[in-house]
Amino acid sequence: xxxxxxxxxxxxxxxxxxxxxxxxxxxxxxxxxxxxYVVADVTDIDALxxxxxxxxxxxxxxxxxxxxxxxxxxEIRGTENIVKVASEKGVKRIAMISSLSVNDLDAxxxxxxxxxKAERALIKSGIPYTIFSCSWxxxxxxxxxxxxxxxxxxxxxxxxxxxxxSDYARMVSRAFELDSTTGKIYIIKGSETMSIGDALANFxxxxxxxxxxxxxxxxxxxxxILFSRKKQMKGLIQFMKYYDTHPEPEISSNxxxxxxxxxxxxxxxxxxxxxxxxxxxxx
Numbered sequence: 001x002x003x004x005x006x007x008x009x010x011x012x013x014x015x016x017x018x019x020x021x022x023x024x025x026x027x028x029x030x031x032x033x034x035x036x037y038v039v040a041d042v043t044d045i046d047a048l049x050x051x052x053x054x055x056x057x058x059x060x061x062x063x064x065x066x067x068x069x070x071x072x073x074x075e076i077r078g079t080e081n082i083v084k085v086a087s088e089k090g091v092k093r094i095a096m097i098s099s100l101s102v103n104d105l106d107a108x109x110x111x112x113x114x115x116x117k118a119e120r121a122l123i124k125s126g127i128p129y130t131i132f133s134c135s136w137x138x139x140x141x142x143x144x145x146x147x148x149x150x151x152x153x154x155x156x157x158x159x160x161x162x163x164x165x166s167d168y169a170r171m172v173s174r175a176f177e178l179d180s181t182t183g184k185i186y187i188i189k190g191s192e193t194m195s196i197g198d199a200l201a202n203f204x205x206x207x208x209x210x211x212x213x214x215x216x217x218x219x220x221x222x223x224x225i226l227f228s229r230k231k232q233m234k235g236l237i238q239f240m241k242y243y244d245t246h247p248e249p250e251i252s253s254n255x256x257x258x259x260x261x262x263x264x265x266x267x268x269x270x271x272x273x274x275x276x277x278x279x280x281x282x283x
Contacts, residue, residue, distance in 0.1 A: 001139050002097065002165050003061040004030055009169035010059075011035060015176065020051040042078030048085045057176060058086050060096035060122075064114065066235030071114040079118035083125035093182055095130040095175060096122055100187065100249060101242070102133060109242050111235065119185075128182035130175050132255075134168065135161040135189045135248060136196070138269040141203040149214040150204050153221055153237065154244035156196035161248060163190030164269045167262035174259045186255040190262040196243065199266060206270035207277070218244075 011017050011034065019037040021027050027037045040047035042062065052058060062078050064070040079096070086094055098115050107113040122129050144150050168188060175181040194202070197213070204211045221237050 005165040075114040153240040161189035164264035171259035
């Protein structure tokens with residue numbers, strides 16, 4: 001969801017890319033033969049060595065997909081494995097995507113604990129680093145659509161500073177062009193602020209006009225876990241409960257002057273998303 005725009009932007013800006021993936025078919029689907037790729041896994045040290053060998057820079061975009069069983073192996077140990085191999089291979093800098101919500105006080109939440117430990121592993125590695133602490137992305141909105149319903153877990157009334165992956169990708173590329181961006185944690189926020197519920201309702205108006213906003217209480221979603229085989233459900237509920245009860249941190253972006261401003265609004269993003277969706281459905 002977020003890795004693909006970054007890869008495309010870096011490639012278009014002239015960077016030589018080697019993409020590490022466990023799904024080569026998807027790489028070919030989106031990039032054809034343009035992008036070099038290596039099939040590897042962050043839990044496999046030997047495979048990581050082959051993937052990283054010869055690279056000057058590493059960009060980390062790991063996602064346990066809200067599976068409690070995989071936060072440790074993928075996001076925490078995976079990051080530790082990457083920085084270990086990167087150090088051995090002489091990598092000159094590492095960047096990674098993280099969350100604006102990461103903080104010590106909320107480490108009891110597994111998804112925050114994983115990001116926090118991953119950040120610390122990178123910082124302690126001694127390799128010049130850049131961390132992008134991001135707010136919510138518009139790209140997450142389609143994930144709420146289930147048939148003709150836009151499922152909203154909880155009330156979700158707190159304002160969020162939404163941003164587009166295309167703006168973020170531009171910032172990542174710009175950061176890699178500047179030596180002065182190492183040793184920094186950048187706060188990445190969009191210019192448009194609205195609650196998750198409002199963003200989802202507007203997305204439906206712009207794109208999925210036959211979908212209705214359908215609030216789902218947490219207690220009812222928790223009952224559904226008992227009948228679901230999806231391991232992500234428990235993690236998803238904890239994730240959404242967190243944002244239902246925790247406002248976005250009131251931290252000003254320190255990235256705008258250096259990396260550029262995230263200007264894309266929801267209506268602009270929705271129009272582009274709808275074009276891509278229609279093109280995909282027509283093929």
